Amino acid sequence: MIGASFGLALRRAGFDGEILGVSSPRAVESAVEAGAIDRGAPLAEAVGQADLVFLSSTIGRILDTLRHLDPLVRPDALVTDAGSTKCEIVDMAREKLRRCQFLGGHPMAGKETRGAASADAALFKGRTWVLTPDEPAELETPIARGFRGWLDRIGAVVETLDSDEHDRVVSLTSHLPQLASTALASVAGRVRRPEISGSGLIDMTRLAASSYDLWRDILATNSAYIDKALADYIQTLEHMRENLRTREMQQQFERGAALAGRLRQAL
Amino acid sequence: MIGASFGLALRRAGFDGEILGVSSPRAVESAVEAGAIDRGAPLAEAVGQADLVFLSSTIGRILDTLRHLDPLVRPDALVTDAGSTKCEIVDMAREKLRRCQFLGGHPMAGKETRGAASADAALFKGRTWVLTPDEPAELETPIARGFRGWLDRIGAVVETLDSDEHDRVVSLTSHLPQLASTALASVAGRVRRPEISGSGLIDMTRLAASSYDLWRDILATNSAYIDKALADYIQTLEHMRENLRTREMQQQFERGAALAGRLRQAL
Numbered sequence: 001m002i003g004a005s006f007g008l009a010l011r012r013a014g015f016d017g018e019i020l021g022v023s024s025p026r027a028v029e030s031a032v033e034a035g036a037i038d039r040g041a042p043l044a045e046a047v048g049q050a051d052l053v054f055l056s057s058t059i060g061r062i063l064d065t066l067r068h069l070d071p072l073v074r075p076d077a078l079v080t081d082a083g084s085t086k087c088e089i090v091d092m093a094r095e096k097l098r099r100c101q102f103l104g105g106h107p108m109a110g111k112e113t114r115g116a117a118s119a120d121a122a123l124f125k126g127r128t129w130v131l132t133p134d135e136p137a138e139l140e141t142p143i144a145r146g147f148r149g150w151l152d153r154i155g156a157v158v159e160t161l162d163s164d165e166h167d168r169v170v171s172l173t174s175h176l177p178q179l180a181s182t183a184l185a186s187v188a189g190r191v192r193r194p195e196i197s198g199s200g201l202i203d204m205t206r207l208a209a210s211s212y213d214l215w216r217d218i219l220a221t222n223s224a225y226i227d228k229a230l231a232d233y234i235q236t237l238e239h240m241r242e243n244l245r246t247r248e249m250q251q252q253f254e255r256g257a258a259l260a261g262r263l264r265q266a267l
Numbered sequence: 268m269i270g271a272s273f274g275l276a277l278r279r280a281g282f283d284g285e286i287l288g289v290s291s292p293r294a295v296e297s298a299v300e301a302g303a304i305d306r307g308a309p310l311a312e313a314v315g316q317a318d319l320v321f322l323s324s325t326i327g328r329i330l331d332t333l334r335h336l337d338p339l340v341r342p343d344a345l346v347t348d349a350g351s352t353k354c355e356i357v358d359m360a361r362e363k364l365r366r367c368q369f370l371g372g373h374p375m376a377g378k379e380t381r382g383a384a385s386a387d388a389a390l391f392k393g394r395t396w397v398l399t400p401d402e403p404a405e406l407e408t409p410i411a412r413g414f415r416g417w418l419d420r421i422g423a424v425v426e427t428l429d430s431d432e433h434d435r436v437v438s439l440t441s442h443l444p445q446l447a448s449t450a451l452a453s454v455a456g457r458v459r460r461p462e463i464s465g466s467g468l469i470d471m472t473r474l475a476a477s478s479y480d481l482w483r484d485i486l487a488t489n490s491a492y493i494d495k496a497l498a499d500y501i502q503t504l505e506h507m508r509e510n511l512r513t514r515e516m517q518q519q520f521e522r523g524a525a526l527a528g529r530l531r532q533a534l
Binding site for chain 2: 179255
């Protein structure tokens with residue numbers, strides 16, 4: 001879904017080079033049909049001629065690909081990725097990818113659906129796309145400038161973060177919301193008629209529809225920060241429990257409303 | 268917002284009787300402007316001529332009004348309400364309102380905004396409207412049948428629940444989602460740039476924008492069940508924390524996705 005959306009977005013923004021897809025025959029067929037890629041190719045063939053290598057599979061597959069990529073790349077190429085956690089991926093690239101530049105990335109746009117059939121050329125428009133260079137100079141190489149130019153043209157809002165800081169921030173802004181939603185759905189699902197609910201439960205359980213296949217790797221590669229985020233969340237909930245009838249709860253509501261307002265203003 | 272939406276919905280469904288509003292001069296003016304009521308009136312005057320008395324203020328104000336309503340009502344009238352918790356309201360009505368019938372109600376439709384200016388004639392369409400009679404026969408009196416007829420005509424889906432069971436169910440399907448959202452916004456708000464987030468955080472913090480004014484009374488009148496709901500939620504989150512890297516997490520995701528799917532099918 002992410003890879004095919006990137007292909008569609010590039011096309012819509014006027015990119016006229018060749019776009020090759022590396023995936024299963026079925027996924028390749030679906031991506032060609034969607035107009036997201038020109039054709040499929042084996043990894044070695046595709047990477048051997050690519051200016052930009054965009055890794056958008058699960059984190060586990062990205063790590064695996066990075067282990068084998070070095071002999072295949074052109075030295076003037078840029079390898080980047082769309083993995084939802086960055087420390088393990090950036091570490092792996094630093095260790096294994098020596099012959100060309102790597103720049104970690106995380107487009108913060110998603111859907112609960114997967115595959116090229118759900119691809120959307122406008123997916124990244126107005127959404128944050130994090131880049132995690134080790135040094136600011138990595139953003140200024142010719143190929144990195146070229147890549148950033150295309151991110152601008154597809155409407156992404158580029159933010160630069162240290163990969164460790166990225167993983168800490170998303171543990172709170174992305175991974176915790178997912179687990180909060182899944183846990184809520186699991187608890188609310190115990191009532192006999194969960195349909196007796198306001199529209200709030202619908203909003204709060206949208207994320208719970210997400211596939212575990214994608215989350216397994218996220219949880220495994222960011223478990224220290226996620227553990228800390230869950231601990232903070234649990235502590236806040238315990239504090240609420242102790243203050244259901246006190247003024248302290250009013251402050252919790254005010255803090256929450258301030259963040260909700262700030263997010264809505266930003267987007 | 269709820270009272271004015273009910274007035275608008277009745278008008279759109281063809282109700283041609285008089286609709287009186289009891290509120291502050293400013294709220295009355297806004298409701299008249301919205302077409303939700305014909306005019307404002309003091310409580311005694313409005314209740315003295317009403318077939319249906321619909322109490323849609325905060326729970327605290329509903330309880331207060333119930334204390335004073337008995338001498339004012341017509342014996343063939345029906346008093347009902349829109350309070351988000353039912354046990355305290357139903358108990359108060361049972362004790363204080365002797366001269367006419369009371370039927371507890373809870374339209375499960377809401378917005379984060381308040382007041383007649385946000386009123387919406389379609390607010391209740393397809394949404395659950397819980398009624399909490401002590402005995403099924405209370406639904407079959409002429410005035411209760413008349414009221415239920417109008418609920419059908421405005422598109423509400425009536426569900427009948429014992430008031431204690433109502434308060435238990437909504438502690439999990441409505442009050443817990445609110446507190447989960449507020450706590451999440453409070454925790455995610457601690458990062459310097461919460462805008463670095465996926466669309467999930469936006470969904471998960473919509474409820475956090477809700478006003479504490481409405482929630483103070485809900486928390487105070489359903490604290491035992493809310494305490495239990497929070498405890499269940501915290502236990503589930505602790506269990507997740509201990510299982511970030513195990514297969515147990517997959518089961519949590521599957522349970523969550525099942526509830527998310529079921530809710531989406533129902534609505």
